[in-house]
Amino acid sequence: MFTPAAQAMIGQLGLKKGRANLEEFADTLLALATADRNIIAVTSDSRGSGKLAPYGKALPQQIIEVGIAEQNLVGLTAGLAASGKKAFGVSPACFLTARSLEQIKNDVCYSNVPGVLVGISAGVSYGALGSTHHSLHDLAALRAIHNLTIIVPADNFETREAVRFAASATRPVYLRFGKSAMFDLHPAGTKFEAGRAIPLREGRDVAFLATGETVVHALLAAAHLTGQGISARVLSLPTVKPLDTAAVLAAGRECRAVVTVEEHMVHGGLGEAVASTLLEAGLHPKFKIAGLPDEDTVTGAQADIFRHYGISMEGLSATARELLGS
Amino acid sequence: MTDSELALKAVALRQRMLRLIHDAGAGHTGGGLSCLDILNVLYNRILRVTPETADDPRRDRYVQSKGHCVEALYAVMADRGYFPDAALDTVGHYQSYYVGHPTRKVRGMEMNTGALGHGLPICLGLALAARMDATGARIFTLLGDGELAEGSNWEAAMAAAHYQLDNLVAILDHNTLQITGRTRDVMSNEPLADKWRAFGWEVRPVDGHDYAALTAALTAPPPAGKPLFILANTVKGKGVSFMENVGKWHHGVPSDAELATALAELAAAGKKLSEAQA
Numbered sequence: 008m009f010t011p012a013a014q015a016m017i018g019q020l021g022l023k024k025g026r027a028n029l030e031e032f033a034d035t036l037l038a039l040a041t042a043d044r045n046i047i048a049v050t051s052d053s054r055g056s057g058k059l060a061p062y063g064k065a066l067p068q069q070i071i072e073v074g075i076a077e078q079n080l081v082g083l084t085a086g087l088a089a090s091g092k093k094a095f096g097v098s099p100a101c102f103l104t105a106r107s108l109e110q111i112k113n114d115v116c117y118s119n120v121p122g123v124l125v126g127i128s129a130g131v132s133y134g135a136l137g138s139t140h141h142s143l144h145d146l147a148a149l150r151a152i153h154n155l156t157i158i159v160p161a162d163n164f165e166t167r168e169a170v171r172f173a174a175s176a177t178r179p180v181y182l183r184f185g186k187s188a189m190f191d192l193h194p195a196g197t198k199f200e201a202g203r204a205i206p207l208r209e210g211r212d213v214a215f216l217a218t219g220e221t222v223v224h225a226l227l228a229a230a231h232l233t234g235q236g237i238s239a240r241v242l243s244l245p246t247v248k249p250l251d252t253a254a255v256l257a258a259g260r261e262c263r264a265v266v267t268v269e270e271h272m273v274h275g276g277l278g279e280a281v282a283s284t285l286l287e288a289g290l291h292p293k294f295k296i297a298g299l300p301d302e303d304t305v306t307g308a309q310a311d312i313f314r315h316y317g318i319s320m321e322g323l324s325a326t327a328r329e330l331l332g333s
Numbered sequence: 334m335t336d337s338e339l340a341l342k343a344v345a346l347r348q349r350m351l352r353l354i355h356d357a358g359a360g361h362t363g364g365g366l367s368c369l370d371i372l373n374v375l376y377n378r379i380l381r382v383t384p385e386t387a388d389d390p391r392r393d394r395y396v397q398s399k400g401h402c403v404e405a406l407y408a409v410m411a412d413r414g415y416f417p418d419a420a421l422d423t424v425g426h427y428q429s430y431y432v433g434h435p436t437r438k439v440r441g442m443e444m445n446t447g448a449l450g451h452g453l454p455i456c457l458g459l460a461l462a463a464r465m466d467a468t469g470a471r472i473f474t475l476l477g478d479g480e481l482a483e484g485s486n487w488e489a490a491m492a493a494a495h496y497q498l499d500n501l502v503a504i505l506d507h508n509t510l511q512i513t514g515r516t517r518d519v520m521s522n523e524p525l526a527d528k529w530r531a532f533g534w535e536v537r538p539v540d541g542h543d544y545a546a547l548t549a550a551l552t553a554p555p556p557a558g559k560p561l562f563i564l565a566n567t568v569k570g571k572g573v574s575f576m577e578n579v580g581k582w583h584h585g586v587p588s589d590a591e592l593a594t595a596l597a598e599l600a601a602a603g604k605k606l607s608e609a610q611a
Contacts (some may be wrong), residue, residue, distance in 0.1 A: 086458020
């Protein structure tokens with residue numbers, strides 16, 4: 008995943024490796040559901056990939072298997088949620104947000120039931136399985152649906168907090184998790200609030216506004232740039248919708264360049280959300296959306312794909328320098 | 334309420350539904366008339382829910398999967414007292430909650446439906462929750478026969494039997510017509526009874542305009558562990574001679590003259606029923 012230089016920077020920043028957000032999700036849900044029998048997980052032959060096998064063993068009465076049937080998964084989740092259950096529909100993001108998009112739109116969001124949709128192995132987590140298993144469209148598709156909070160955690164802390172938020176939310180929530188082990192990015196005592204960005208590093212030349220599994224790369228790039236005399240801000244934006252417009256506008260006002268970073272196609276995701284927020288406020292810093300371009304995705308593991316498209320310390324540093332003309 | 338009282342009420346409900354569609358300038362006339370007797374029986378005999386208990390977590394629930402026939406449902410629910418009849422004068426109007434498909438902003442509506450193939454999966458969730466909470470509630474949905482081409486129905490049919498949801502009832506408004514024409518020509522779905530039996534359901538074919546038969550089929554509990562499928566054979570456009578079995582009345586809106594004719598025809602039928610009762 009990381010070049011030797013990036014690994015050295017990880018050491019310099021003292022980042023500790025946690026585990027996959029998916030695993031953190033599953034354990035957090037198990038803990039919450041153990042205390043609250045109203046929490047129900049719904050799976051589509053996905054309890055293994057969702058790391059929910061221990062949950063299923065511990066709480067067999069609080070998990071429902073629908074088989075490989077994502078439309079039924081979301082409709083059924085909506086029905087449970089309409090009955091006062093805290094239902095978590097868990098399925099690979101690629102299927103959940105494409106096959107059953109209409110159920111998400113109508114049964115959950117339009118009916119306004121507090122269902123939680125959990126897209127697992129999201130983005131290019133499934134890497135070499137190919138594009139059938141990638142979800143590079145989900146943020147775009149879901150951002151265009153009213154009444155859905157979209158959260159893409161960057162590390163185990165954000166994951167834990169996002170799951171807790173979702174369990175107590177009174178409106179629909181989409182959570183998106185990858186399956187690579189994540190570095191812990193936040194110091195103890197960090198506050199998580201849905202809809203709020205979390206600052207990771209202050210800076211004035213360039214701001215990296217990143218979400219999900221790309222945040223660590225933005226952080227490394229910022230540290231790298233500092234060594235080259237460039238002051239780089241990093242914001243983690245776990246909540247893609249509603250966007251923390253205050254934090255976005257502050258970055259656009261205070262920094263000469265803004266780079267958004269996401270494990271998603273460059274269309275319709277975090278980058279375009281940030282772009283429209285800045286433009287509508289009359290701000291036009293140098294701007295670049297770092298994501299996956301509108302092309303057949305290069306083949307390979309998640310790390311290969313990230314590197315290929317410049318979602319790496321080196322790639323993001325170069326993007327920033329190019330924008331800054333330095 | 335006796336069968337003949339229900340039949341008399343159905344005349345008034347059909348009249349109200351037709352006036353509503355005429356006034357709104359849009360609506361699903363043929364399918365509304367085909368499912369109206371089913372709704373009449375459900376709301377006035379079967380469902381253990383009233384306007385007063387519409388928020389009770391233990392209530393029976395009805396989700397209209399064929400959401401486009403909401404005008405029939407509006408007429409039945411207004412009559413039942415869920416909302417004032419005057420609300421129906423706003424159907425389709427700017428800023429009215431009374432739109433062309435059910436939404437939860439209307440009191441008593443359980444879910445927002447209208448895209449087909451959604452009601453049954455939702456009802457699985459409702460039925461599972463009712464069983465977890467041991468509320469004793471039964472969950473009902475109404476499907477259209479054209480709607481059965483949606484694969485999500487069959488995902489849910491499989492899961493309902495797998496989970497032995499004997500508190501779940503799916504009613505098919507089997508009027509054999511859809512927007513393009515005869516369902517058998519558009520996408521044949523027969524043999525329906527065999528299909529649902531093969532999926533593990535208790536299947537009860539019934540005349541969907543026969544109150545006694547509908548009531549019996551909906552009342553008798555299915556064998557333990559079996560979801561219940563009521564194959565209600567109906568007539569699209571039922572009750573208005575020139576609308577019966579005529580494709581264009583799928584969402585045809587009666588003109589002033591057609592409305593007058595239809596209302597008069599229904600009034601005559603009502604008069605006959607009253608005389609028979611007296």
